[in-house]
Amino acid sequence: MKHAFAIVGCGATAIAFLQRHLDRVAERSAPAGTVYLFEKREAFGHGAAYEADLPSNILNTKTAYISPYPHLPGHFLQWLLAYPAAWRPAFAGFEPEADSFAPRALFGLYLKDQVRKLVLRGASLGCQIVLINAEVCAIDFIDGSETVRTRCGVSIATQKVFLFCGPLGGKKDPERCDERVLTTPYPVSRLLETIAPHERVAVIGARLSAIDTVIALIEGGHRGPIRMHSRSGYFPVVRGTQERVELRHLTREGVRALVAQHGPLQISDLVALFRKELAAHDPASSSAVIPLPAPPTDIVSFIEHEIQVSQAPRLWQAILYATNGFVEHLWQALDDTAQARFMSEYFSFFMAYRVSIPTENARKILAYLRSGQLEFVSGAFAAPQPVDSQGLILRGAGWEHAYDRLIHATGFPRDAHRLDSALLTSLIGSGAATPHPMGGICVDPDNYCLIGRTGAARQIHAVGELTVGQFFFTSALEINGRHAFCCADAIEWAEHAQRTERVEEHV
Known part of the structure; x- marks a missing residue:
């Protein structure tokens, strides 16, 4: 078989991995061959985290620092300054300064451009990167190959598969499905189309997703009352003006x-x-x-x-x-x-x-609280109860509130069994993957290979949110980029021959 591997999910982590893999191809320590890049979304690059959305949905890392590439910490800012025509028409109000906090969708536009450049770079190295718009639903081990199967019927045999799926939503309970309850706030632009300006809204959660939700609603013209419900009662701190430090003891x-x-x-x-x-x-x-x-x-x-x-x-x-x-x-x-x-x-x-927030967002939330339109409620509460005459009822210790809409903004479930993914369900069911007791699935910490219960040697690797139990903090771009580089460096390729091939474009 010609050297070929598959990547499932094309977001920032996949981009970092491809960058490092092509570096290895250029160094002749990895084969060129073919890369099948699967993405169920229409666009390649932005993933779920940086999809097109409202400009109020901003990053929580300064523009000067954010980058998918560990060895290029200022790459995003350099791109903004070098290619203004690629983004200025869509983000005319943003000024690319080192201390600014860019819209998440702008970073997504940058990531999409990185995919284009990686495809071109791959072609120059004889590495064919094939973009496939399809949802992967299973990976079967057939005749020594990892065979990727998609929901639309595509089946491709490869040597290795890399899972860069990003955050996955939770499974929906058909018996408790209610159109008034949104399981995710993203994209927040959808909220303005779904929720009427006068409706009473409960936002479950108090971290970044919840803050994005509240700001999007109010800046979009929402006039009704909003309550942010935090079971723990915590609220994010605000990022200071410090520069980065070099550690001496906590190393x-x-x-x-x-x-x-x-x-x-x-x-x-x-x-x-x-x-x-x-x-x-x-x-x-x-x-x-x-x-x-x-x-x-x-x-x-x-x-x-x-x-x-x-x-x-x-x-x-x-x-x-x-x-x-x-x-x-x-x-x-x-x-x-x-x-x-x-x-x-x-x-x-x-x-x-x-996980701190920019001062800009803190000032907005403070203004909403002072105006009375937003209320912060801490403490445990029971699952919402639908009451036709009053809407949705949330009850806690000594309080009860009625809502027209409820938005879950608490991130993704850690329990692998609760994740809404046909692929993950298939991998766990076949024994190729094992749920980690602290969340996600078990992987080898050195080569990121899935650890299954069958004991069979499979060539499936994972980086990102799926590895949260093994690596703990997997929601930061910088950290996932580093893991992607480490994963690419850890892969061993048996006897590969470097050769230049004619490459056709696949879109």
């Missing part, structure tokens, strides 16, 4: 040394390392760690304070962001009990402080 080597000396770590061990790192950069801050994990009692005062302190560098944020290069090693250093405890007791707190 991969520091963690390895502790594990070698004491065995698997506890959460307190990582906290101690963080305190040591903080003191090393600012001795006066040795006792000023992240606030205790208690949700704010007054959301308005909390956001006001966050906006105020975000006008200066926030050292603890810089330290947390600096762990992007090895965060999975921090996670894997914990024993199983510590991981389970972290997820049950500290995960909501960690995500609120680790």
Whole structure:
């Protein structure tokens, strides 16, 4: 068989992997051959995270830093400055500055252009990249080949398959299906077409997706009341003005040394390392760690304070962001009990402080809260109960609210069994994939190969959200790009011959 492999899902992670694979082809450490690139969406490149949407839906990473390529941290900004004609007509109001926060759809436009350039680069190297608009529903092992099957009937035999599926939605319960309940807010532009301006709206969640939802509705002219329901009660902190820092103690080597000396770590061990790192950069801050994990009692005062302190560098944020290069090693250093405890007791707190929001979005939410149009409600609540005369009823401890619409903005389920994917269901059912107890599916941490229950050697690899249990933090572009590069470098190709072939364009 001629060297061929398949990629399922064409978003930022797939783009990073292709970039690194073509680097290896150019270095003659990987075969050219054929790459079958499957994408169920009409457009290749933007994935679910950066699809065409309202300009209010902005990135939470500064323009100067965001890039799908680990070795090119300023690539997006360079592209904006070099090719204004490619994006300016659609985003006339955006100014590409280092400290700006670009619309997510603009980054998606950049990613689509990267796919085009990768196809051309592949052709110059004799690597044929075939774009296929189809949903992959199964991967069968037939006669030694990984055979990719699509819902529309296409079947292609390959040597290896790489899953870069991105975030997957949850399965719908047919018995509880209600058109008034939206399982995802994206694209947020759809909300303005679906929800009437006067309707009462509940937004479930309080992190980035929920904030995107509220801003899109109100800036789109929504006049009815909106409540943001957070079970944990946490709200994201605001990103400060700090530059990046170089870690001295909270490092991969520091963690390895502790594990070698004491065995698997506890959460307190990582906290101690963080305190040591903080003191090393600012001795006066040795006792000023992240606030205790208690949700704010007054959301308005909390956001006001966050906006105020975000006008200066926030050292603890810089330290947390600096762990992007090895965060999975921090996670894997914990024993199983510590991981389970972290997820049950500290995960909501960690995500609120680790995944910050731009000041611009914080000011908007604060204004909505002050005006009274938006309300923040913390605490547990039961599943919505449909009441025809009153709409949808949410009940918590001592409160009850009625809504015309309810929007789930809490991200994707971690439990692999709850993910709405025919492919994943097939892989788990056949034994090719195994659910990870901490979420997603089990993969080899060194080569990203799926670990199935059958014990058979399969050539299926995964990077991104599907690996959340193994690598913990898989929702950051920078981290997934690094994993994509590592995956490409880890792949071994048996006796490949470098040759130049005639390449035809497939779209």
